[in-house]
Amino acid sequence: AEIRSTGWTIWEPDDRRTIAVRVGFPALTDYTFLSNANMNFGFTTVVNGSIHSNGGIRFDGTTDSWVRSAMDRYQYQPGQWRNGVWGSGHPASFWQFPVPNIDFFSITADLAALQDLADNGGRHLSQSNEEGWHIVFRGAVYDLYKVTSRGCHSGQIRRLRPNGITWYWAGTNYCYDIGTEAPPDSTNNPIPANGAIFIDDDVWVSGVVDGRVTIGAGAISGQQPYHQIYVNDNLTLAAHGSDDVIGLLAQGDVVIPYDAPNNMIIEAAMLAQFGTIYHPYYDNSIKNSLTVFGSQIYYQTGGVKYVNGWGNVVSGFTNTAYSYDANLRYYPPPAFPVGNTYELISWEEVL
Numbered sequence: 001a002e003i004r005s006t007g008w009t010i011w012e013p014d015d016r017r018t019i020a021v022r023v024g025f026p027a028l029t030d031y032t033f034l035s036n037a038n039m040n041f042g043f044t045t046v047v048n049g050s051i052h053s054n055g056g057i058r059f060d061g062t063t064d065s066w067v068r069s070a071m072d073r074y075q076y077q078p079g080q081w082r083n084g085v086w087g088s089g090h091p092a093s094f095w096q097f098p099v100p101n102i103d104f105f106s107i108t109a110d111l112a113a114l115q116d117l118a119d120n121g122g123r124h125l126s127q128s129n130e131e132g133w134h135i136v137f138r139g140a141v142y143d144l145y146k147v148t149s150r151g152c153h154s155g156q157i158r159r160l161r162p163n164g165i166t167w168y169w170a171g172t173n174y175c176y177d178i179g180t181e182a183p184p185d186s187t188n189n190p191i192p193a194n195g196a197i198f199i200d201d202d203v204w205v206s207g208v209v210d211g212r213v214t215i216g217a218g219a220i221s222g223q224q225p226y227h228q229i230y231v232n233d234n235l236t237l238a239a240h241g242s243d244d245v246i247g248l249l250a251q252g253d254v255v256i257p258y259d260a261p262n263n264m265i266i267e268a269a270m271l272a273q274f275g276t277i278y279h280p281y282y283d284n285s286i287k288n289s290l291t292v293f294g295s296q297i298y299y300q301t302g303g304v305k306y307v308n309g310w311g312n313v314v315s316g317f318t319n320t321a322y323s324y325d326a327n328l329r330y331y332p333p334p335a336f337p338v339g340n341t342y343e344l345i346s347w348e349e350v351l
Contacts, residue, residue, distance in 0.1 A: 003020070023345060027330070029297070030295075030329045031051065032050060033049075033053070035302075036054045038056050039051070040303065041089065044305075044313070044319045045060070045062070049324025050067075052099070053068070053070065054070045054101050055069070055070075056074030056076065057097075066094050070098055114196055117198075121193055122194050122195070122198065128147070133147065134204040134205075137209045139238060140211050141191065143187045149180045151258070152174065152177070177230075178204055191213050195213045195334040197213060205230070205231055208238055209238060211243070211244060212244070214336065216335065217250050230255050231268075233261060240293070240327070249273070249335065256278070260287065262288050263291075264291070265291045268292075276300040276301060278302035292321070
């Protein structure tokens with residue numbers, strides 16, 4: 001909101017001055033990371049922006065802002081108790097614990113609000129009756145596909161056969177990739193004026209966004225199994241520091257699947273309401289880098305890299321860099337949670 005006030009003195013009524021003040025509700029996207037669960041940051045992780053966890057934080061990376069935990073001590077592993085924030089990362093002067101707990105249920109976005117926006121000027125996609133929908137942004141428009149089958153890949157773990165020589169897989173299949181999809185259901189769809197797209201199904205999202213949009217995936221009933229959002233390729237803004245904003249709001253998880261690029265970029269505010277944001281532990285799959293420009297808010301423990309006892313990455317993204325998008329503080333995506341107290345953004349004298 002902008003407030004303008006004009007004043008003058010009794011003695012100089014024609015000599016007027018006008019002050020313009022901008023105020024706004026700060027968004028929870030003000031955090032680079034906001035989590036309700038324990039968090040781990042590896043040696044090859046760089047974080048620009050603040051971190052808050054209601055759980056404990058092992059921090060072995062590098063940061064330029066606060067690393068805050070609501071825990072004084074927590075159980076890192078059975079029989080191992082650690083400080084709320086600990087590790088070999090730096091600078092340790094930015095570590096703070098314990099700090100007040102953030103009520104996660106009070107800040108998670110209401111998918112019903114996004115659904116209402118989608119039903120009133122936005123786009124509401126019902127169930128695909130297949131595996132889900134695939135949205136590919138191309139600037140101010142997007143193409144829509146129906147995913148007809150999934151690609152599956154084995155996760156951890158491999159076990160040694162009794163012969164002591166050969167290995168076999170004994171883990172989980174993750175079917176999070178696009179196997180096949182039908183020809184475009186529609187093309188050149190404009191991003192809705194209110195920026196709301198609600199999907200009552202799973203959805204894959206990628207492309208370049210020129211505009212302001214939130215993709216929400218959730219069951220209208222609100223019951224499990226929760227719908228997921230899969231970021232299967234780069235998802236970027238047409239321009240930084242502009243009115244371009246991307247929001248991903250999943251009732252369940254936000255997942256980076258197996259077929260993601262070797263050097264991946266995600267420029268979005270991501271919120272997993274009852275799940276997490278993660279790249280699964282895939283067997284014998286190591287990618288080079290993941291760069292996230294935006295915010296990550298999630299309820300359960302997540303992660304995009306997995307290390308062994310020596311700190312070596314054995315699955316996931318070796319190099320990870322996370323940067324805060326200052327544009328999100330007072331210009332969050334549609335239906336994302338905000339505070340309830342106005343804060344001063346700027347003031348200036350105007351003619």
